[in-house]
Amino acid sequence: MHNFSSIAVIGAGQMGCGIAQSIAAAGIEVKLSDATPDLAQQGLARIHLRLLGQVEKHKLQPEEADHIVANITPVPSLESIHNCDLVIEAASEDLALKLELFRKLDQYAKPEALLASNTSSLSITTIAAATRRPQNVIGMHFFNPVPVMELVEVIRGLATSDITQTRILRLSEALGKKPVCSVDKAGFVVNRILLPMLNEACFLLDEGVASATDIDSAMQLGCAHPMGPLALADFIGLDTCLAIMEVLQKELGEVKYRPAPLLRRYVAAGWLGKKTGRGFFDYND
Numbered sequence: 001m002h003n004f005s006s007i008a009v010i011g012a013g014q015m016g017c018g019i020a021q022s023i024a025a026a027g028i029e030v031k032l033s034d035a036t037p038d039l040a041q042q043g044l045a046r047i048h049l050r051l052l053g054q055v056e057k058h059k060l061q062p063e064e065a066d067h068i069v070a071n072i073t074p075v076p077s078l079e080s081i082h083n084c085d086l087v088i089e090a091a092s093e094d095l096a097l098k099l100e101l102f103r104k105l106d107q108y109a110k111p112e113a114l115l116a117s118n119t120s121s122l123s124i125t126t127i128a129a130a131t132r133r134p135q136n137v138i139g140m141h142f143f144n145p146v147p148v149m150e151l152v153e154v155i156r157g158l159a160t161s162d163i164t165q166t167r168i169l170r171l172s173e174a175l176g177k178k179p180v181c182s183v184d185k186a187g188f189v190v191n192r193i194l195l196p197m198l199n200e201a202c203f204l205l206d207e208g209v210a211s212a213t214d215i216d217s218a219m220q221l222g223c224a225h226p227m228g229p230l231a232l233a234d235f236i237g238l239d240t241c242l243a244i245m246e247v248l249q250k251e252l253g254e255v256k257y258r259p260a261p262l263l264r265r266y267v268a269a270g271w272l273g274k275k276t277g278r279g280f281f282d283y284n285d
């Protein structure tokens with residue numbers, strides 16, 4: 001048993017909504033928070049819409065969708081998390097933002113609550129040090145789309161206790177996921193391998209080696225990847241991809257991790273991929 005009866009999810013973007021949905025589907029109460037009350041409400045509305053789409057396709061019973069939605073409560077501020085047993089932070093990939101959030105979470109969460117970050121690359125040890133309970137802080141890295149993807153990387157910071165890790169492993173399994181443990185090193189397992197490949201695809205496109213469509217087709221047909229690297233970067237979010245590459249470059253210090261200039265230009269233009277309707281491909285239709 002994992003013993004979590006109420007879990008807060010901070011950040012109602014693509015990951016936060018997916019995490020909230022998966023937890024609610026496992027029968028656990030979720031409090032969903034974002035930078036403003038409106039954003040939290042919009043997050044729940046997006047989850048509802050996605051579930052209705054599944055009902056229409058006969059992949060989900062209407063009562064199951066209702067049950068999931070009923071388990072999620074958008075909350076207006078962080079103060080509303082005081083009863084939660086676990087807080088999962090899924091706000092933007094920005095260290096300063098996460099440090100500020102963890103200071104506040106430490107202040108508002110009950111002393112025994114665990115605090116997890118869904119960060120893709122940032123140091124759990126550094127994030128934990130912003131709190132007075134580093135033994136209760138851990139990385140819980142889900143994959144997009146969360147309700148579909150089975151993996152959760154569980155990342156121990158230097159001070160994370162055995163019991164914290166055990167409880168998060170049990171919860172991951174109760175959510176129907178397969179957890180893999182990693183030490184706290186930039187990018188953990190998946191993004192350390194995946195992001196340099198996506199970044200290299202951006203270099204290829206910038207150098208005119210092949211078109212975006214052909215780069216993606218080549219990797220799908222030649223390597224049996226279900227998605228091409230540029231479509232996958234769009235799906236992850238180009239801002240998130242850039243932030244992860246910057247962390248890999250800074251933490252691991254090797255030139256092979258330099259972010260592709262084209263990736264920077266797309267982010268500067270606000271072309272962040274699927275979530276903004278335009279990235280390497282157009283999603284406006």
Ligand SMILES: NC(=O)c1ccc[n+]([C@@H]2O[C@H](COP(=O)([O-])OP(=O)(O)OC[C@H]3O[C@@H](n4cnc5c(N)ncnc54)[C@H](O)[C@@H]3O)[C@@H](O)[C@H]2O)c1
Nearest residue numbers: 011012013014015034035090091092093119120142144236
């Ligand atoms: N996109 C992916 O495939 C993926 C996969 C695994 C992990 N992650 C990680 O998950 C986190 C979120 O990524 P995402 O793709 O959901 O990004 P996103 O841009 O879709 O969502 C980020 C959310 O954080 C919110 N936010 C910003 N400041 C906040 C604050 N002060 N308090 C509360 N909420 C705040 C934003 O309003 C937004 O709703 C990042 O750390 C990212 O690295 C992303």
